[in-house]
Amino acid sequence: MTDLPSPDHSLAAYQYTLPPGQIAQAPVTPRDASRLLVVQGADQHQHRHFYHLPELLNPGDLLVVNNTRVIPARLMGQKPSGGTVEVLLLEPRATDQWLALVRPGRRLKPGAVIQFGPPDQPADLWAEVIDQDPDTSGRVVQFYTRGNQPLYPLLERLGQVPLPPYITGSPDPDRYQTIYAEVPGAVAAPTAGLHFTERLFEALSQRGVNHCYLTLHVGVGTFRPIATDNVLDHTMHGEWVEVPTSTVDLIKATQARGNRVIAVGTTVVRALEGAAQAGQLQPWQGQVNLYIYPGYRFRVIDGLITNFHLPGSSLLLLVSALIGRQRLLDLYQKAIQAGYRFYSFGDAMVILPEATAPQCQTPQTESP
Numbered sequence: 001m002t003d004l005p006s007p008d009h010s011l012a013a014y015q016y017t018l019p020p021g022q023i024a025q026a027p028v029t030p031r032d033a034s035r036l037l038v039v040q041g042a043d044q045h046q047h048r049h050f051y052h053l054p055e056l057l058n059p060g061d062l063l064v065v066n067n068t069r070v071i072p073a074r075l076m077g078q079k080p081s082g083g084t085v086e087v088l089l090l091e092p093r094a095t096d097q098w099l100a101l102v103r104p105g106r107r108l109k110p111g112a113v114i115q116f117g118p119p120d121q122p123a124d125l126w127a128e129v130i131d132q133d134p135d136t137s138g139r140v141v142q143f144y145t146r147g148n149q150p151l152y153p154l155l156e157r158l159g160q161v162p163l164p165p166y167i168t169g170s171p172d173p174d175r176y177q178t179i180y181a182e183v184p185g186a187v188a189a190p191t192a193g194l195h196f197t198e199r200l201f202e203a204l205s206q207r208g209v210n211h212c213y214l215t216l217h218v219g220v221g222t223f224r225p226i227a228t229d230n231v232l233d234h235t236m237h238g239e240w241v242e243v244p245t246s247t248v249d250l251i252k253a254t255q256a257r258g259n260r261v262i263a264v265g266t267t268v269v270r271a272l273e274g275a276a277q278a279g280q281l282q283p284w285q286g287q288v289n290l291y292i293y294p295g296y297r298f299r300v301i302d303g304l305i306t307n308f309h310l311p312g313s314s315l316l317l318l319v320s321a322l323i324g325r326q327r328l329l330d331l332y333q334k335a336i337q338a339g340y341r342f343y344s345f346g347d348a349m350v351i352l353p354e355a356t357a358p359q360c361q362t363p364q365t366e367s368p
Contacts, residue, residue, distance in 0.1 A: 008294045008325055009232050015311045016332055024346035026171045032197045035347040037335050039323065039355040045331060047338060050195040050348055059208030060259035062250060066190040066267045067213040069181035071152065072159030077114040085114050088162060089187055091219035096143040096151050099133055108139060116158050125154045136220060152184050162187060164344050185217035185240065191307045191344045192265035212250045215242040216267040226312055231293055236314065238287035243275040245283045251300065260302040260353050266315045272300040293317040294325055302353040308335060308342040322356050
């Protein structure tokens with residue numbers, strides 16, 4: 001790596017100041033009433049609402065959404081001594097084995113056992129600490145269930161859906177799921193999808209805009225902060241992805257017609273672009289740790305629907321790669337001045353294909 005990073009490679013270049021009052025503490029009702037910053041052309045933008053999305057897309061365009069479901073990944077347990085332990089699951093490592101943040105974790109060495117559920121009843125669920133993870137200061141824990149019960153139903157009964165630390169209230173946890181959430185495994189929501197409603201999907205369908213699904217289980221790779229002064233030194237953690245054949249076929253058919261592929265969220269971008277690293281998009285099931293920053297040339301997507309992201313985050317760099325760092329930060333300042341709400345429960349931005357930087361535009365895809 002270079003000793004003197006260029007402006008686009010300096011973490012300090014991806015910072016901005018957000019008034020605390022503009023961190024959304026709860027979602028709007030209905031979901032599609034959130035505001036939408038529409039990014040058009042080289043220097044144009046307009047302020048709309050999310051329910052205007054059908055007017056902004058063309059018949060034949062394809063939306064790709066992430067159907068992961070947030071699991072109740074925050075568990076309160078007890079040590080054998082009776083002390084309380086909080087366990088926050090971060091990412092799966094093997095069957096019923098997870099990387100987790102454990103608090104307090106200093107005394108929980110490999111071999112320690114944590115029991116979940118009422119302390120005066122036989123435990124249906126417990127976990128053993130089997131390793132420590134130096135990258136995250138977390139613990140690798142192996143879960144066990146009484147009678148070999150499946151893990152996820154017990155998490156639903158004993159756990160809580162984790163909300164980001166900047167949300168200080170207690171909103172309805174169901175609002176931290178997309179309406180199409182189906183495949184359990186995420187520990188954070190793909191927040192760009194939180195704005196969709198059934199009526200909006202119906203309006204999109206009437207407009208001739210299609211949609212399809214993939215799965216990326218949002219984990220530590222998404223929200224782990226960049227801690228290096230040179231962003232090129234950051235390493236992404238892998239996250240589990242499934243891009244099914246049906247989605248690949250729809251994308252290729254859309255491109256062959258000359259229509260556009262619009263990703264709903266940065267997780268969809270990383271899943272699709274990760275599945276295309278061999279040269280062209282192909283079905284994929286497994287880990288993806290693709291790190292996208294300015295200079296990346298997109299292979300699959302033409303446009304993006306996304307929320308407003310934390311300063312200095314890998315998500316901010318991904319969006320910068322699509323439209324340019326300075327333009328993105330300028331748009332963020334305009335959104336702040338206009339009173340937009342930021343982060344998970346906040347408002348949204350749509351980057352239309354004509355607004356993407358020329359060097360980032362999707363290359364012509366050969367017909368299969």
